[in-house]
């Protein structure tokens with residue numbers, strides 16, 4: 001497995017306040033990394049640093065494409081949190097998906113026939129046929145999420161980052177979302193931020209638990225006894241009743 005994102009000794013924060021302290025993390029080619037942790041622990045801050053939206057206070061983040069042809073810069077797709085979407089913005093499903101290709105064309109030129117064909121393939125893959133002309137404000141939560149996921153993957157990125165996909169509140173679509181992610185994961189790494197620990201632990205290959213510092217678990221296998229006693233993350237992370245699940249090894253924050 002080749003490392004594609006390497007974070008070393010990262011410190012990050014806002015207005016002089018440190019939110020992430022000495023974070024080290026490696027994301028591998030075709031990884032499926034789950035990021036969990038309590039509210040305010042710094043998950044979104046970490047994502048912002050990876051996406052280049054927030055400049056770290058110190059430390060470094062390096063990106064290495066594992067592709068041998070075409071664009072050798074690491075490309076990333078991003079599905080933002082639901083509450084960051086302005087649903088009143090007058091844009092259709094087709095336009096949202098095509099906008100994921102904006103960086104592939106000069107600013108003022110139009111999308112090409114190939115771009116539009118690609119958008120059509122993505123619309124079919126996301127199960128959004130017939131909704132191309134619909135404004136995003138008139139979609140269900142699950143449909144909006146699929147449109148934005150389509151936007152995130154249309155450029156065939158090497159990494160897709162999803163910030164709290166469960167906030168789109170469409171339980172009917174949840175199983176399909178995870179199926180889609182498993183498919184996408186065949187040729188793309190996935191970073192999934194989620195509170196939905198039960199589902200996350202069934203899907204991911206590795207886990208990062210973020211609570212100011214970061215603890216990394218390269219696999220999510222059960223280490224034996226329940227580790228609640230030693231597990232310093234909030235109980236919500238473990239409170240999923242009788243669902244089949246895996247337990248994280250002991251870790252320290």
Ligand SMILES: Nc1ncnc2c1ncn2[C@@H]1O[C@H](COP(=O)(O)OP(=O)(O)OP(=O)(O)O)[C@@H](O)[C@H]1O
Pocket residue numbers: 014015019037038039040041042043044045046
């Ligand atoms: N733009 C900002 N300016 C100042 N402080 C911020 C900003 N964004 C986040 N914070 C603070 O940084 C801390 C970490 O926030 P962050 O959103 O990274 O946590 P999180 O783990 O993603 O939380 P949640 O699970 O609630 O989404 C919080 O205390 C938050 O209030």
